[in-house]
Amino acid sequence: MNILINNLSDRISSKEEKLLQAVHNVLKSGMIVLGPEVKAFEAEFAKYVGVTHCISMANGTDSLELSLKALGVEKNDKVGTAANAGMYTTTAVLAAGATPVFMDVDFKTRNATLDSVKTAISAGAKVIVVTHLYGQGVKEIEQIADYCKNHNVGLIEDCAQAHGAIINDKMVGSFGDVASFSFYPTKNLGALGDGGAVVTNSDTLADTLRRLRQYGWSTKYHVDLKNSRNSRLDEIQAAILRVFLPQLDQDNQKRRDIAAYYLKNIKNEHIVMPQMIDESYVAHLFVVQCQNRESLKAHLFEKHIYTDIHYPVPDHKQSIISSEFTDVTLANTEQLSNEVITLPCYPEMTLEQLETIVEGVNSWRK
Numbered sequence: 197m198n199i200l201i202n203n204l205s206d207r208i209s210s211k212e213e214k215l216l217q218a219v220h221n222v223l224k225s226g227m228i229v230l231g232p233e234v235k236a237f238e239a240e241f242a243k244y245v246g247v248t249h250c251i252s253m254a255n256g257t258d259s260l261e262l263s264l265k266a267l268g269v270e271k272n273d274k275v276g277t278a279a280n281a282g283m284y285t286t287t288a289v290l291a292a293g294a295t296p297v298f299m300d301v302d303f304k305t306r307n308a309t310l311d312s313v314k315t316a317i318s319a320g321a322k323v324i325v326v327t328h329l330y331g332q333g334v335k336e337i338e339q340i341a342d343y344c345k346n347h348n349v350g351l352i353e354d355c356a357q358a359h360g361a362i363i364n365d366k367m368v369g370s371f372g373d374v375a376s377f378s379f380y381p382t383k384n385l386g387a388l389g390d391g392g393a394v395v396t397n398s399d400t401l402a403d404t405l406r407r408l409r410q411y412g413w414s415t416k417y418h419v420d421l422k423n424s425r426n427s428r429l430d431e432i433q434a435a436i437l438r439v440f441l442p443q444l445d446q447d448n449q450k451r452r453d454i455a456a457y458y459l460k461n462i463k464n465e466h467i468v469m470p471q472m473i474d475e476s477y478v479a480h481l482f483v484v485q486c487q488n489r490e491s492l493k494a495h496l497f498e499k500h501i502y503t504d505i506h507y508p509v510p511d512h513k514q515s516i517i518s519s520e521f522t523d524v525t526l527a528n529t530e531q532l533s534n535e536v537i538t539l540p541c542y543p544e545m546t547l548e549q550l551e552t553i554v555e556g557v558n559s560w561r562k
C-alpha cells in the first residue's frame with residue numbers, strides 16, 4: 197500500500213454521514229451563495245480565532261489579495277513578504293499591482309523575524325505579510341505587530357497553514373490588522389473544494405472586505421469601491437467547513453502527535469529535524485532538511501512512501517519575476533529551498549504507516 201503525502205478519501209469517509217447531511221441540507225434550502233451556512237460559519241470561525249469578524253472568500257489567494265487592497269495597497273506600492281512560502285503572497289501582491297520586498301527567514305524556524313520585517317520597512321514596505329509556514333506560528337509575532345503599528349505599516353498574517361496555532365495564549369490570525377486563511381482541502385481546516393477567509397477586529401476593514409469580495413457594492417447593484425471583484429465562499433463549502441471546524445483542535449493534536457513520533461524515532465545523522473513541538477505548531481507539514489534529498493526521496497519511493505518539496509523555487513527565483521530580482525540574495529531561503537523535504541503528516545495516519553516511514557528514513561544512507 198502506498199503512503200501518500202495526504203489522503204483525503206480517509207478524511208472524507210471518517211465524516212461521510214455528517215458531510216452528506218450537511219450538503220443535503222443546503223440542497224433542500226435552495227440557498228447557494230451567501231446564505232445562512234456562510235453566515236454561521238463566519239461567526240463560528242471568528243469566535244474560534246478570537247476576533248470579531250470573518251469575511252469568507254473563494255480561496256486563500258483571493259483573501260490575501262483583497263486583504264492587501266483593504267489595507268490600501270495600490271499600484272507600485274511595496275509589500276514585504278518571505279520568499280519561501282510557495283509564491284501565494286507574491287501572486288497576490290503582483291495581482292494588486294504592487295512590488296514584493298523579499299525578507300529572508302530564520303534558518304531554524306523557517307519564518308520571517310522582527311529583524312527581517314524591520315529591513316523590509318526600511319526598504320519602503322507599506323504593508324508586511326508574515327506567513328506562519330508549515331503550521332509553525334511566527335515566534336515574534338507580537339513584537340512584529342507592535343513594530344508595524346508604531347511605524348504605521350499594515351500587517352497581514354497568512355494563516356493558510358496554521359489554523360489553530362497558538363502564540364502566547366492567542367491564536368494566530370488575531371495579531372495582524374487582518375489575517376488570511378485558505379480552506380483548500382488539504383489544509384488543517386479544509387473544505388471539499390476551494391475556500392478562504394479574512395479575519396479582523398476592525399469594523400471598517402471588515403466592511404471594506406465585504407464590499408471588495410462582492411463587486412464593490414455598497415448596496416445591491418450600487419458600486420462605490422474600486423478594484424473590487426467577486427470572491428465568495430459558497431453555502432455547500434461553508435456547511436462542510438462547519439462539519440470539520442469542531443474537530444480542528446483534535447485533528448491538530450493528532451498532527452502534533454505524529455510530528456512528536458517522528459522527532460522521537462527518526463535517527464539519521466544526515467537528516468536535520470525541525471524544532472520541538474508545542475502549541476505554536478499545528479504540524480500542517482512535517483518538513484525535514486537534508487543534503488541529497490533526491491536520494492532520500494528515491495529511497496522512500498521504493499518503499500511506497502511519497503514525499504514532497506515545499507517549496508523548490510523561492511519566489512524571487514520564479515521565472516515570471518526573476519529578472520527583476522537578480523540583485524536579491526536570501527541566503528537562508530535559498531539554502532532551505534535546496535534542502536527541505538516533507539514527510540507525510542495528516543490526522544488519519546496509522547501507527548503502522550508511521551513505523552514504515554521511520555524505518556524507511558532511518559535506513560537511508562547518504
Ligand SMILES: *Cc1c(COP(=O)(O)O)cnc(C)c1O
Nearest residue numbers: 255256257284356357378379380
Ligand atoms: C495554500 C496557501 C495559500 C493559498 O490558498 P489557496 O486557497 O490555495 O488560494 C496561501 N498561502 C499559503 C502559505 C498556503 O499554504
